[in-house]
Amino acid sequence: MSERKRWTRLASAHPYWAVLDHPRFRADRLGPDDVRAFFDTGERDLANTLSAIRRVRPDFRPSRALDYGCGVGRLTLPLARQSDHAIGVDLSLPMLAEARRNAEAHGVRNVEFIEADEFFGADDARFAVDFVYSYIVLQHVPPRIGLHITGVLLRRLAPGGVAALHYTYARRASLLRRVVHPLRRVVPGVNAIVNILQRRPVFEPMIPMYEYDLAALFDTFQRHGCTSMHVDLTDHGGHLGAMFLLEKRAAPAAG
Numbered sequence: 001m002s003e004r005k006r007w008t009r010l011a012s013a014h015p016y017w018a019v020l021d022h023p024r025f026r027a028d029r030l031g032p033d034d035v036r037a038f039f040d041t042g043e044r045d046l047a048n049t050l051s052a053i054r055r056v057r058p059d060f061r062p063s064r065a066l067d068y069g070c071g072v073g074r075l076t077l078p079l080a081r082q083s084d085h086a087i088g089v090d091l092s093l094p095m096l097a098e099a100r101r102n103a104e105a106h107g108v109r110n111v112e113f114i115e116a117d118e119f120f121g122a123d124d125a126r127f128a129v130d131f132v133y134s135y136i137v138l139q140h141v142p143p144r145i146g147l148h149i150t151g152v153l154l155r156r157l158a159p160g161g162v163a164a165l166h167y168t169y170a171r172r173a174s175l176l177r178r179v180v181h182p183l184r185r186v187v188p189g190v191n192a193i194v195n196i197l198q199r200r201p202v203f204e205p206m207i208p209m210y211e212y213d214l215a216a217l218f219d220t221f222q223r224h225g226c227t228s229m230h231v232d233l234t235d236h237g238g239h240l241g242a243m244f245l246l247e248k249r250a251a252p253a254a255g
Contacts, residue, residue, distance in 0.1 A: 006205045045074075065132075066156075068149065128158055131157075135166045166241060
């Protein structure tokens with residue numbers, strides 16, 4: 001299954017759960033209180049990230065900010081409130097449609113939502129930003145593709161700008177779980193069996209998790225001028241990760 005098809009199917013059925021896989025966010029359980037709780041998590045996550053950045057850059061406030069893997073706008077909407085203009089990018093058209101509805105419902109006007117193909121096909125200057133944010137997204141992207149995405153994001157980051165990028169690098173789990181997870185991605189029928197055992201729809205796509213090689217990440221960061229770094233380690237249900245706070249080298253002064 002292609003990644004576009006996977007996320008389109010997930011977003012069409014359970015757009016909020018596909019972002020945060022807690023049972024309360026599945027479409028058949030989702031109520032107004034659940035939606036408020038969902039967006040509250042985005043406010044908290046962004047606040048925590050900005051707080052970490054401001055320990056190093058106390059005066060940091062983004063002008064043009066980009067949320068990669070924006071989903072339904074969980075992080076993009078609070079990001080728009082903290083910046084002059086926010087851009088949300090996602091692979092899934094149903095996600096983007098829901099994000100636009102959410103922006104309208106929340107009265108957020110200084111935001112635009114862009115489909116991934118348009119974003120990657122555009123001239124770098126069109127999407128030049130001084131803050132790039134991606135949290136609990138790239139862990140779902142195969143590393144070969146994720147490293148390419150990272151390169152594009154950092155290339156479009158202005159000198160002196162900041163990136164907050166999250167990746168997973170290891171998993172603390174039983175041998176059975178570590179064996180079954182990759183099998184679900186590549187062996188027909190395995191995902192259906194797991195869905196049945198978990199009492200989910202038989203043909204519901206899985207949400208894949210990938211582990212990144214840290215050396216490859218560091219090489220990508222350095223090649224794109226991000227040599228100043230702070231790291232906050234994460235653990236989401238045994239998926240070990242890191243939020244990298246990167247500062248891109250400022251352009252040398254003229255003369």
